[in-house]
Amino acid sequence: MSATADHAETSLAVRLGFQPDQVVQEIGYDEDVDQELRESIEGTTGSELVDEDYDDVADVVLLWFRDEDGDLTDALVDAIGFLEESGQILLLTPKTGRDGYIEPSDINDAARTAGLSQTKSITVGKDWNGSRLLTPKASKR
16 A cells, blocks of 8 residues: 555545544444445554444444444434543445435434434545534534
């Protein structure tokens, strides 16, 4: 991998709001996730992603979610329970036309119902879109 490619990956993680020393808990990992994004996040934070079994609070929950994964609102409410008070959720959903695609209006409705505010959406890879969701306390910072 070239230094330019490495810089671009790091820039994506930074653009998504990741910072050094953050604890990032990953939920919904499967073989279809974007490995380059995962590596970029680990490179930016300086530590490996923790899984669903992590027994402390996280700064960020990285939630991979597909339409067939169940109820998005329930998944978001569960994810809030893993966060520190000012934490955020990065919801990753398949892009339009990909298996598991979720309508943006459904994401917005689920986030609102879960008590989260959506700050921005961003393309995070060839197959995934990301939505940055903040808890009410995090959005007042």
